[in-house]
Amino acid sequence: MGYLYDIWDDFLSLLFPRHCYACGNHLLRNENLICTHCYISIPRTNYHIIPDNPVEQLFWGRCPIYKAAAFSFYSKGSRIRKLIHNLKYRGIKDIGAELGRIYGQSLRSSGFTYGIDVIIPVPLHPSKQRKRGFNQSEYISMGLSEVTGLPLDLKSFTRIASSETQTKRSRYERWKNVEGIFAVTDYERLKGKHILLVDDVITTGSTLDACAGELLKIEDVKVSVVALAISVQ
Numbered sequence: 001m002g003y004l005y006d007i008w009d010d011f012l013s014l015l016f017p018r019h020c021y022a023c024g025n026h027l028l029r030n031e032n033l034i035c036t037h038c039y040i041s042i043p044r045t046n047y048h049i050i051p052d053n054p055v056e057q058l059f060w061g062r063c064p065i066y067k068a069a070a071f072s073f074y075s076k077g078s079r080i081r082k083l084i085h086n087l088k089y090r091g092i093k094d095i096g097a098e099l100g101r102i103y104g105q106s107l108r109s110s111g112f113t114y115g116i117d118v119i120i121p122v123p124l125h126p127s128k129q130r131k132r133g134f135n136q137s138e139y140i141s142m143g144l145s146e147v148t149g150l151p152l153d154l155k156s157f158t159r160i161a162s163s164e165t166q167t168k169r170s171r172y173e174r175w176k177n178v179e180g181i182f183a184v185t186d187y188e189r190l191k192g193k194h195i196l197l198v199d200d201v202i203t204t205g206s207t208l209d210a211c212a213g214e215l216l217k218i219e220d221v222k223v224s225v226v227a228l229a230i231s232v233q
C-alpha cells in the first residue's frame with residue numbers, strides 16, 4: 001500500500017511539482033515548503049543562547065525587555081527574506097507556521113522558552129489584516145506554540161490605530177509614530193504572566209517597543225521578544 005502511495009505521490013509531483021519557497025528548486029517527497037539545502041543554509045543568529053545579544057541591545061535604554069532573540073538575518077537576497085516575502089505578500093501562510101516550528105524547536109531545546117507562560121503575536125491593524133486576510137505573526141506564533149506547547153493568546157492585546165507608512169521616517173519619528181497604538185483588552189488574564197511577543201522582522205524595534213510598553217503596564221508582567229529575522233545592512 002505504501003509503495004502504491006509513493007508511486008501515486010511521485011505521479012502527482014510530476015503533474016504538480018512543488019517548489020522551494022526560498023530558492024525555487026523542486027522539492028523532494030519528504031520536503032515541506034523549504035528544500036533541505038535552504039533549510040541548512042539559512043544562517044542562524046543563535047542569539048537565543050547569547051546573553052546581551054544585538055536584539056536585546058536594541059532595547060537597552062528604551063524598554064525593559066526580559067530576553068530577546070531572532071532566528072536569522074534579514075538582508076537583500078537572503079533566503080529568509082524570500083520566505084518572509086512569500087509569506088506576507090503571496091499569502092503562503094504555511095511558511096510562517098513552518099518557520100515558527102523550526103525556530104520553536106531551538107527555543108525549546110535551549111531552554112529559552114522556560115518560564116514563558118503565553119505567546120502573543122504583534123497585532124496588525126484590523127484594516128490591514130482585512131486587506132491581507134491574515135496576520136503573518138499569528139502564523140509564526142502558531143508554529144512556535146505547536147512545538148513548545150505554550151498557549152497562544154490572540155484576544156487580550158490589540159491594535160487600535162494605524163501607523164502611517166514608516167519607511168521615510170527617522171528612528172525618533174518612527175518611535176513617536178507607534179506610541180499609543182496598541183492596547184491591552186484583558187489585564188486580568190495577563191496579570192503576572194511572562195509574555196513572549198512575536199514579530200516577523202525586527203528593523204528598528206520601534207513596533208515591539210510600543211507593544212512591550214503597553215504590556216508592561218500590566219501588574220507583575222515580564223515581556224520577552226522573538227522574531228524570524230533581524231534586519232542587517
Ligand SMILES: [Zn+2]
Nearest residue numbers: 020023035038
Ligand atoms: Zn531551496
